[in-house]
Amino acid sequence: MTSQAAENLASVRKEIEKAAKAAGREASSVRLIAISKTFEAEDIAPVLDAGQLIFGENRVQEAKAKWPVLRERHSGIELHLVGPLQSNKVKEALSLFDTIHSVDRAKLAAELAKEIQKAGRSPQLFVQVNTGAEPQKAGVLPEDTDAFIKECRETYSLNVVGLMCIPPLEEAPAPHFALTKKIADRNGLKQLSMGMSADFESAVNFGATYVRVGSAIFGSRPKVDD
């Protein structure tokens, strides 16, 4: 028996392949992060059983409640934090996540550097860029991003691998993807975390190496997101 989510997963994978092909890219150059926030372990299990191993959550506490159990049942799971990270949760985040997409301020970079050294293990790190300069949104402003990347690298020796963006809801995403790609290129960053359920095809066209897809796989969420 296949679950609805497993069926949705298969069609999202197909659409990613199609978008990659249209952009002249290898489908394997785009990794799909299944965003499982708000969904329970029993909703996630069928997606794991369907072979999806890369997942994303936006809250440390929620991930802590759900993922240790799932990790015991499945090997090879890769967990990504895609939501904002408070400095006082860094230690916990490092014990749960393989990749953090939301590095966006010096205080957080400093705390990450400290805890990474203590833990002796470094996750992949993305700098989040607030491409729409939205006051309520996390992320570094585009004009401050080069300097912040430099600070992460030189002052804190952080393993920054790429950039992440969340375009403003009410705008066409393409210019935001293009801007993120441009900033990544000029800083020698290979990874681009961009594209969600509504716009992942466009993100693939602009070079996304990670797309973060939630509702197109798991169905719609109760409206409590940030």
Ligand SMILES: *Cc1c(COP(=O)(O)O)cnc(C)c1O
């Ligand atoms: C929730 C979330 C997603 C997934 O959004 P969908 O529209 O459900 O695909 C992607 N990225 C971040 C940062 C999120 O918080």
